[in-house]
Amino acid sequence: MASKDRLEFRRSKVTAHVLNEPSGSVEITHPFHPLLGKRFPILKARCVGGVDCLILQGSQSGTFSVPRDWTDRATPDEYRDASVLPLIVRLDALMNLAQLLNTLQNKNEIDS
Numbered sequence: 563m564a565s566k567d568r569l570e571f572r573r574s575k576v577t578a579h580v581l582n583e584p585s586g587s588v589e590i591t592h593p594f595h596p597l598l599g600k601r602f603p604i605l606k607a608r609c610v611g612g613v614d615c616l617i618l619q620g621s622q623s624g625t626f627s628v629p630r631d632w633t634d635r636a637t638p639d640e641y642r643d644a645s646v647l648p649l650i651v652r653l654d655a656l657m658n659l660a661q662l663l664n665t666l667q668n669k670n671e672i673d674s
Contacts, residue, residue, distance in 0.1 A: 588616060592632035 585604050590597045602618040605625060609615070614630040630636060 588618065588633040588635050590628065590632060591634050591636070592628075595628070595632060 585607075587601050587603045589599065589601045592598065602620040604616050605619050606617040607614065607630070608617065610627070615627045616630055616633060616635070617625055617627050619625055
Protein backbone atom coordinates (compact mmCIF):
# COMPACT_ATOMS: atom_id res chain seq x y z
CA MET A 563 0.00 0.00 0.00
CA ALA A 564 1.38 3.42 -0.95
CA SER A 565 1.84 6.08 1.68
CA LYS A 566 -0.11 9.35 1.65
CA ASP A 567 3.04 11.30 0.68
CA ARG A 568 3.57 9.10 -2.34
CA LEU A 569 -0.04 9.56 -3.55
CA GLU A 570 0.21 13.33 -3.26
CA PHE A 571 3.45 13.28 -5.24
CA ARG A 572 1.78 11.43 -8.15
CA ARG A 573 -1.18 13.78 -8.50
CA SER A 574 -0.94 16.18 -11.39
CA LYS A 575 -1.48 19.87 -10.88
CA VAL A 576 -4.73 21.36 -12.15
CA THR A 577 -3.96 23.67 -15.07
CA ALA A 578 -7.46 24.24 -16.46
CA HIS A 579 -9.16 27.62 -16.23
CA VAL A 580 -11.43 28.18 -13.27
CA LEU A 581 -15.02 27.32 -14.19
CA ASN A 582 -16.89 30.29 -15.69
CA GLU A 583 -13.77 32.48 -15.61
CA PRO A 584 -13.26 34.10 -19.03
CA SER A 585 -9.89 33.54 -20.69
CA GLY A 586 -9.51 36.95 -22.26
CA SER A 587 -11.85 38.66 -24.66
CA VAL A 588 -12.34 39.05 -28.40
CA GLU A 589 -13.80 41.61 -30.74
CA ILE A 590 -16.18 40.49 -33.49
CA THR A 591 -14.56 41.49 -36.81
CA HIS A 592 -16.76 39.76 -39.41
CA PRO A 593 -18.17 42.58 -41.57
CA PHE A 594 -21.73 41.16 -41.70
CA HIS A 595 -22.07 40.01 -38.08
CA PRO A 596 -24.69 42.05 -36.18
CA LEU A 597 -22.29 42.42 -33.22
CA LEU A 598 -19.42 43.78 -35.35
CA GLY A 599 -17.00 45.86 -33.27
CA LYS A 600 -18.28 44.64 -29.89
CA ARG A 601 -15.98 42.88 -27.40
CA PHE A 602 -16.99 39.77 -25.41
CA PRO A 603 -15.34 37.61 -22.74
CA ILE A 604 -14.22 34.15 -23.92
CA LEU A 605 -15.56 31.21 -21.92
CA LYS A 606 -14.26 28.32 -24.02
CA ALA A 607 -12.65 27.36 -27.28
CA ARG A 608 -13.78 24.25 -29.14
CA CYS A 609 -13.76 22.72 -32.59
CA VAL A 610 -17.19 22.19 -34.17
CA GLY A 611 -17.35 20.45 -37.53
CA GLY A 612 -13.67 21.17 -38.15
CA VAL A 613 -14.11 24.89 -37.44
CA ASP A 614 -12.36 26.50 -34.45
CA CYS A 615 -15.08 28.29 -32.47
CA LEU A 616 -15.13 30.47 -29.39
CA ILE A 617 -17.93 30.34 -26.83
CA LEU A 618 -18.52 33.93 -25.73
CA GLN A 619 -20.39 35.46 -22.80
CA GLY A 620 -22.58 38.48 -23.11
CA SER A 621 -25.50 38.05 -25.45
CA GLN A 622 -29.07 38.54 -24.26
CA SER A 623 -29.53 34.76 -24.14
CA GLY A 624 -26.36 34.24 -22.08
CA THR A 625 -23.66 32.70 -24.28
CA PHE A 626 -23.09 32.30 -27.99
CA SER A 627 -20.55 30.77 -30.33
CA VAL A 628 -18.66 32.32 -33.24
CA PRO A 629 -15.94 30.96 -35.52
CA ARG A 630 -12.51 32.13 -34.36
CA ASP A 631 -11.90 33.57 -37.85
CA TRP A 632 -14.77 36.03 -37.27
CA THR A 633 -12.87 37.64 -34.38
CA ASP A 634 -9.65 39.54 -33.79
CA ARG A 635 -8.11 36.18 -32.77
CA ALA A 636 -8.37 34.84 -36.32
CA THR A 637 -5.44 32.93 -37.75
CA PRO A 638 -3.42 35.42 -39.82
CA ASP A 639 -3.88 35.06 -43.57
CA GLU A 640 -0.41 35.27 -45.09
CA TYR A 641 -1.90 36.11 -48.48
CA ARG A 642 -3.94 39.06 -47.21
CA ASP A 643 -1.32 40.31 -44.74
CA ALA A 644 1.70 40.12 -47.04
CA SER A 645 2.80 43.20 -48.91
CA VAL A 646 2.59 41.42 -52.26
CA LEU A 647 0.07 41.65 -55.07
CA PRO A 648 -2.88 39.32 -54.55
CA LEU A 649 -2.97 36.16 -56.61
CA ILE A 650 -5.86 35.46 -58.95
CA VAL A 651 -6.15 31.92 -57.59
CA ARG A 652 -4.68 30.75 -54.29
CA LEU A 653 -3.30 27.22 -54.16
CA ASP A 654 -5.41 26.21 -51.15
CA ALA A 655 -8.59 27.44 -52.87
CA LEU A 656 -7.66 25.58 -56.06
CA MET A 657 -7.07 22.36 -54.10
CA ASN A 658 -10.45 22.73 -52.36
CA LEU A 659 -12.13 23.25 -55.74
CA ALA A 660 -10.44 20.16 -57.20
CA GLN A 661 -11.58 18.09 -54.22
CA LEU A 662 -15.16 19.37 -54.57
CA LEU A 663 -15.25 18.61 -58.31
CA ASN A 664 -13.88 15.11 -57.67
CA THR A 665 -16.55 14.48 -55.01
CA LEU A 666 -19.32 15.70 -57.32
CA GLN A 667 -18.03 13.58 -60.20
CA ASN A 668 -17.95 10.45 -58.00
CA LYS A 669 -21.48 11.19 -56.75
CA ASN A 670 -22.77 11.55 -60.32
CA GLU A 671 -21.15 8.25 -61.31
CA ILE A 672 -22.84 6.48 -58.38
CA ASP A 673 -26.25 8.04 -59.17
CA SER A 674 -26.07 7.04 -62.86
